[in-house]
Amino acid sequence: MSLDPVLARIDETLPEATERLFDLLRIPSISTDPAYKADCARAADWLADDLRGLGFDASARPTPGHPMVVGHCEGEGRHLLFYGHYDVQPVDPLELWHRDPFDPAIEETPAGPVIRARGASDDKGQLMTFLEACRAWKHVHGTLPGRLTIFLEGEEESGSPSLVPFMEANAAELRADLALICDTGLFESSRPAITTMLRGLAKAEFTVHAARRDLHSGMYGGLARNPLHVLSRILGAMHDETGRVTVPGFYDGVRELPDAMRQQWQSLSFDHAKYLGDVGLSLPAGEADRTPLETIWSRPTAEVNGLWGGYTGAGFKTVLPAEAHAKVSFRLVPGQDPEAIGAGFKAWVEAQLPADCSVTWHDVDGSPAGEMDIADPAFESARTALGAEWGRPASYVGCGGSIPIAGFFQSILGMDAMLIGFGKDDDQIHSPNEKYDVESFHKGIRSWARILAALR
């Protein structure tokens, strides 16, 4: 079957595709806010309707939270599952938006036209690239492009509480040969990329307790244990002089980057000076003997995300507080066990406490890293298809963040995922004035048409 008529159809119908996306963007499906529960249901119904119109056997399926949208179509070749999410982040501070976040419009910018609305990039615009590719294919060929399952979530921006139970309860129905996830971006905003390594996450909040009440430093300074000193000392020792994490066992199981991947990454010519310079920094801070890309994609890291205690208001209060608090998280790589990392950190902290201090733990949990098997020829096929669309080679990249769905596809459904997306670094997702470039939307649709043709 020929691809060119499908691409031509995509080009011709971009205005109509944009209007459909606008319809979806007008629904304020903010999943974290109960006031928008009906809107989330409305977005799910809108998508199920659209999928049925395309020939999918689709429905919005209830959960204790917001619905899941699931659609199936039969067809030839590999069974592919496509994942996206229809819920969006809250919009506050609303006064920083220069238009109603739920009144989408095309805006001209120096860098080209953009679709401005909450969810334009994350993730309604991205998920619609796949549906529009299916629509053009169906129009040209009369059938959908192969055996597909569509799986759209409505709780991604609010912690996905229903996701794992739903996947476990419907594993047989959802299992496919390979998952496609459209919730990532272009590398450095311009180069197509397939994310094949995702870091996991372990996190812990804890409180160091010393005296049973706040003390005055005039009466107790020096004599009484100051939990801010205890906490500073512990956290200040979490890395050694070379940037290596000092928690015992932290690097257990961590593997070296395969040579093939190292070459791919070297070819990216990642400009870490610019990456850091863009945020006002100049010195890479991580392990001294690792490249910057390794540091953010394939090495585990430890960060203090929050730290507080004592008097933090205006002026001075010479207090020795009773407690000091920290939130610490670890980005994990394949081979690391989140539970073991959490337990190792707890033991390390507790071993450093003076005898009359204690610690309480909150929110200790985590999710493992993910690593896709690029020996599967689908990866090279997709990479070639992306390169053809964007006019430059596509790359395998890592992702410093965690995308838990990819891990769940592996652990619950036993399938790898290809993470392909068209977002740009300046899309302002989760922030006011979110946008999605019309180029991202248009070439995104075309990219999926090419990939689906290549994977059939």
Added chain:
Amino acid sequence: MSLDPVLARIDETLPEATERLFDLLRIPSISTDPAYKADCARAADWLADDLRGLGFDASARPTPGHPMVVGHCEGEGRHLLFYGHYDVQPVDPLELWHRDPFDPAIEETPAGPVIRARGASDDKGQLMTFLEACRAWKHVHGTLPGRLTIFLEGEEESGSPSLVPFMEANAAELRADLALICDTGLFESSRPAITTMLRGLAKAEFTVHAARRDLHSGMYGGLARNPLHVLSRILGAMHDETGRVTVPGFYDGVRELPDAMRQQWQSLSFDHAKYLGDVGLSLPAGEADRTPLETIWSRPTAEVNGLWGGYTGAGFKTVLPAEAHAKVSFRLVPGQDPEAIGAGFKAWVEAQLPADCSVTWHDVDGSPAGEMDIADPAFESARTALGAEWGRPASYVGCGGSIPIAGFFQSILGMDAMLIGFGKDDDQIHSPNEKYDVESFHKGIRSWARILAALR
């Protein structure tokens, strides 16, 4: 002149003295709250009237803030200046008081009767012990007990903004041979004491800046400098393993405790296990080779009083913050220069910053420690007088906190001060349900009568 009739008169007129104190306590002279400006003026006028009634040439003297009350009387012997303050702390949270804080009353407690009201102990009850001693003396002998200057402040609880300018402008008028300050307490609530060493204070608030905006740990974790790590490392290194402060030059000029004072302090049998146990601690945390009393009275200390940065709300946000903040203070001892300590700390912090971090400083200031010359025989005379009243030897003690007025008397007026007070540890000054034991008030008045007799 005989002391006994004076003491008898004090005993006989205790009810009237208590009523006078109640009158003063009914005036809500909260200096920090502009709503009570007229009340502060009223308290000053009440005291000036009372002093004039006693035979002082006294008046309430305007300042840019609340008035100073100054009174003089001529007489024989050493010229003594008595200092106290008539302003009080705010009363919130009001709902924790079990009576109106400005409706004083005698309440019976298992430990004896107490005067319950805001300011009962800090400092209206204490300052009135001196005035009542003068009143009884005048009644018995027809004259005041020697050459006296009374100097009462109305801004002690709100940072004393007018104090230094007033003292400098009126130095010739205020200068005396020795100052008496009644704003301290009994040692361990039972033993009369003269405070002869006061720690000074240096303090600094600072912010460590890294990236120009908050970063996501998935994208920047490990690679970008985390100012919480920088700050933890610095503050965690502020003390070495033996509890000694590591800031270079910190101990410059610090003198060893004189043997005479060391013996005095040893005789106090300070129960540090109880002192720490009362607040839920068991291990002294300061310099390992110093006694607990040295640590809080005569050794300089460094404490983090506040520390904050990153995400401190509920749940988790895997942020690398742009900034981290700390408030640090140092208790100083004689020989240390607050400015040099502040400058040394700044230099030490800055030397530890990575090249792409910076620091901004706020509120760097301080006041020196004070040490009184106990070779002045007035000290031994007062100590003997106190011992006679309380039935146990009085001690020279240190004070871990700072009482700036004592330092100003030294630096501006060139006179030492004897700090003698009758407060108890459970007086709940600055807190709801402040009280002053009737015993403190009664024996406090008698103590001053004895001391004034001894110092004439």
